[in-house]
Amino acid sequence: MEESAAEILVLWILTGLAVAMMLLRLGLKQYRSQRSSLGDYITIAAIVSILLRGAVINVALLWGTNNISQAVRKTMTFTPEVIYRREIGSRLTIVNRVFYTVYSWLQKGVVMCILQRLLKGVGPKWITKFYWITLAVTFVAALIVTFTECHPFKRYWQVVPDPGTCSKGIIQLEVFSALSMVTDAMLIALPLPHLMKIQRPFMERLRLLALFLVGLTILGVTMARLLMNVVLFHRSGQSHNVANIEIFFAAFVANAPTIYGLLNVEGRRGAAGAQYLPDSYSGSGSKSIGGIRSNVSRKDRGLDSGNYQSGHNLQNHVWAGKSRYAPDSDEEMMI
Known part of the structure; x- marks a missing residue:
C-alpha cells in the first residue's frame, strides 16, 4: 500500500506539472490577446486526455491488476472482492494505455504545429504533409497493438487462472516505444538545419537549438522505460514512474518553444x-x-x-x- 501511495504521489505531481505548463502556454496566449491556433486546441485535448489517464491509473494503482508475480499468487487469497477489484483495475489499465498513447501523439502534434509555422515557405510542402501522415499512421498503429496482444480478449482482465504474460502488454510497450522514438527523432531532426542557418547571434541560436534538443530527453526516458520492462519482463512501479516522467518531458518539449517566444517578445521593440x-x-x-x-x-x-x-x-x-x-x-x- 505504501508503494502504491508513493506511485500515486509521483503520478499527480508530474501530471500536475505537465498540466501547469500547458495551462501557462494557453494563459500567455490569452494575455497577449492572440487568436487560438490548432496547437492550442490540441493542447486542450492533451490536458483532458492526461487528466483522464491520471484518474483511471489512480484507481488501478489502488485496486491492483492481474499483473501478479507467481510468488505472490502462491500466497494470495483470491476472494470475490479481490478478483472484482483487480478485474476493474486491469480494465482501467487498458484505458490508461489508450489515453497515454493519445496524449503522447497529441503532444507530437503540438510540436508539428510549431515546426509547420516556423518552416513556412522553407523547403517543399510535401515534407510537412509527410510528417503529418507519419504521425497519423504511427498513432493508429500504436492504438491497434493495444488491443491485439491477448487472445481471447478477456485475458486482458482475467485474474484467475493466471492469464499469462499477454496482459502485461510487453509487445504493446515495445511497439509504442519504437514508434514514439522514431517520430520524436523525426521531429527533432526536421528544424535543425534551418535553425543553424538563421541569422541570429550565436547565443540566441544556441538557446533555440537547446529548446528543440530537449526532445532528446524523451528519447532517453522512453528507452529507459523500454529496457526496464524488457529486463524485468513486467510493468513495475518504477515503470509507472518513468512513464510519468515521460509525460512531463513531453509537455515541456511541446510547449517550451511557444512559452519562450511569448515571454521573450516583450523586450523586442523598435525597428x-x-x-x-x-x-x-x-x-x-x-x-x-x-x-x-x-x-x-x-x-x-x-x-x-x-x-x-x-x-x-x-x-x-x-x-x-x-x-x-x-x-x-x-x-x-x-x-
Missing part, C-alpha cells in the same frame, strides 16, 4: 523588432499597425534569412502595442 513580426504581417502589401501604415516584406529566403525589408521604420510604440495584443498565433516569435 529591430520588425524582424520578429509573424507571417500575417509579411508579404507585399501594407498593414496598418497602431495607426501607422508600413510596407513590410520578407526576403524570399524564409528562415534562412530572418531579415525583413521595410519602407518605413516601425516606431517603438508601435511594436510595444503589438507585443501584447498580437492578433495571430506567434510560435514563430521565438525565431
Whole structure:
C-alpha cells in the first residue's frame, strides 16, 4: 500500500506539472490577446486526455491488476472482492494505455504545429504533409497493438487462472516505444538545419537549438522505460514512474518553444523588432499597425534569412502595442 501511495504521489505531481505548463502556454496566449491556433486546441485535448489517464491509473494503482508475480499468487487469497477489484483495475489499465498513447501523439502534434509555422515557405510542402501522415499512421498503429496482444480478449482482465504474460502488454510497450522514438527523432531532426542557418547571434541560436534538443530527453526516458520492462519482463512501479516522467518531458518539449517566444517578445521593440513580426504581417502589401501604415516584406529566403525589408521604420510604440495584443498565433516569435 505504501508503494502504491508513493506511485500515486509521483503520478499527480508530474501530471500536475505537465498540466501547469500547458495551462501557462494557453494563459500567455490569452494575455497577449492572440487568436487560438490548432496547437492550442490540441493542447486542450492533451490536458483532458492526461487528466483522464491520471484518474483511471489512480484507481488501478489502488485496486491492483492481474499483473501478479507467481510468488505472490502462491500466497494470495483470491476472494470475490479481490478478483472484482483487480478485474476493474486491469480494465482501467487498458484505458490508461489508450489515453497515454493519445496524449503522447497529441503532444507530437503540438510540436508539428510549431515546426509547420516556423518552416513556412522553407523547403517543399510535401515534407510537412509527410510528417503529418507519419504521425497519423504511427498513432493508429500504436492504438491497434493495444488491443491485439491477448487472445481471447478477456485475458486482458482475467485474474484467475493466471492469464499469462499477454496482459502485461510487453509487445504493446515495445511497439509504442519504437514508434514514439522514431517520430520524436523525426521531429527533432526536421528544424535543425534551418535553425543553424538563421541569422541570429550565436547565443540566441544556441538557446533555440537547446529548446528543440530537449526532445532528446524523451528519447532517453522512453528507452529507459523500454529496457526496464524488457529486463524485468513486467510493468513495475518504477515503470509507472518513468512513464510519468515521460509525460512531463513531453509537455515541456511541446510547449517550451511557444512559452519562450511569448515571454521573450516583450523586450523586442523598435525597428529591430520588425524582424520578429509573424507571417500575417509579411508579404507585399501594407498593414496598418497602431495607426501607422508600413510596407513590410520578407526576403524570399524564409528562415534562412530572418531579415525583413521595410519602407518605413516601425516606431517603438508601435511594436510595444503589438507585443501584447498580437492578433495571430506567434510560435514563430521565438525565431
